[in-house]
Amino acid sequence: MLALLLQNGHLRLETSYPRPIPRQDEALIRVRLAGICGTDLALVEGYKGGYNGVPGHEYVGEVVEAPGNEEWVGRRVVGEINTACGQCDRCTQGLVTHCRERRVLGIKDWDGAFAEYLVSPLSLLHRPPPTVPDTSAVFTEPLAAAYAALRDMPDDLRQRPPATLRILIVGDGRLGQLLARVFQAEGYRPLLLGRHPSKLALARSCGIATTRQIDTSAEYDIAVDASGRPETLATLLGHVRPRGAIILKTTAAHPASLDLAPLVVNEIRLIGSRCGPFPRALTALEQTQIDPRPLISATYPLSAALEAMEHARRPDAIKVLLQP
Numbered sequence: 001m002l003a004l005l006l007q008n009g010h011l012r013l014e015t016s017y018p019r020p021i022p023r024q025d026e027a028l029i030r031v032r033l034a035g036i037c038g039t040d041l042a043l044v045e046g047y048k049g050g051y052n053g054v055p056g057h058e059y060v061g062e063v064v065e066a067p068g069n070e071e072w073v074g075r076r077v078v079g080e081i082n083t084a085c086g087q088c089d090r091c092t093q094g095l096v097t098h099c100r101e102r103r104v105l106g107i108k109d110w111d112g113a114f115a116e117y118l119v120s121p122l123s124l125l126h127r128p129p130p131t132v133p134d135t136s137a138v139f140t141e142p143l144a145a146a147y148a149a150l151r152d153m154p155d156d157l158r159q160r161p162p163a164t165l166r167i168l169i170v171g172d173g174r175l176g177q178l179l180a181r182v183f184q185a186e187g188y189r190p191l192l193l194g195r196h197p198s199k200l201a202l203a204r205s206c207g208i209a210t211t212r213q214i215d216t217s218a219e220y221d222i223a224v225d226a227s228g229r230p231e232t233l234a235t236l237l238g239h240v241r242p243r244g245a246i247i248l249k250t251t252a253a254h255p256a257s258l259d260l261a262p263l264v265v266n267e268i269r270l271i272g273s274r275c276g277p278f279p280r281a282l283t284a285l286e287q288t289q290i291d292p293r294p295l296i297s298a299t300y301p302l303s304a305a306l307e308a309m310e311h312a313r314r315p316d317a318i319k320v321l322l323q324p
């Protein structure tokens with residue numbers, strides 16, 4: 001099959017990559033659309049110590065084989081991306097997305113969605129409601145990741161009336177745009193900080209306040225970092241009020257050093273946040289609380305995946321899709 005392969009930091013198209021073979025309780029899925037994420041670009045730069053395999057962890061597809069579970073064949077699906085063994089200490093504590101044995105689709109030990117087919121455990125699959133088009137369903141994984149930021153807010157802040165919280169979202173790219181829409185849909189009034197006039201205009205077109213600069217004296221209850229730049233955290237430490245929170249959504253390829261004293265002095269809560277609830281994301285798409293389709297910058301055939309990855313790197317690009 002056709003697949004985009006990452007090996008030793010180099011991407012190349014393979015025309016005869018072996019099609020994966022599903023086992024019992026797994027599905028062979030024909031990919032209908034896949035989305036390129038900042039993590040994919042970071043993987044090429046060496047994030048996660050250099051993943052070798054097929055990247056891609058945002059997809060919508062159709063089940064074509066499901067050994068032992070034939071009723072799944074023909075179903076349209078989206079999929080969660082962390083496998084769980086169900087037996088290790090993390091899994092038994094309910095931390096299934098942190099399983100010690102986990103494989104991560106397109107990121108760790110599991111060939112991903114930038115290919116004609118992928119294999120997934122059935123237990124990770126969800127069925128998008130029929131009214132949700134593929135072009136929206138392909139956003140389920142990153143939208144769920146955006147909802148994770150809401151879930152991961154400290155309780156004392158979540159219990160406040162949403163409109164009374166000052167929320168800053170940093171980064172006008174793929175994840176920042178979704179985060180701003182999620183907070184807005186939940187009644188918050190986020191301010192989106194970004195560098196790109198066209199991307200900020202896109203957020204404003206759905207009523208989200210934007211800025212290209214933080215006032216030196218501005219203070220926020222919560223700052224959410226989706227900037228992709230590790231140095232953003234140092235700036236945010238100066239703009240979050242005492243006992244406020246910073247939620248980190250960024251997976252940067254490179255480490256940064258910073259002065260943590262303001263974190264201690266101001267008793268700021270620093271929270272890492274990664275994967276989120278698929279059912280919540282699918283409900284938001286079904287109820288059209290969030291329409292992610294204006295975020296699609298371009299759709300490329302899988303045969304042009306190298307060009308698509310280059311496009312996704314451009315400063316003006318938001319979401320670039322691949323269609324096998």
Ligand SMILES: [Zn+2]
Binds near residue numbers: 037039040057058142
């Ligand atoms: Zn991602």
Ligand SMILES: [Zn+2]
Binds near residue numbers: 085
């Ligand atoms: Zn486990």
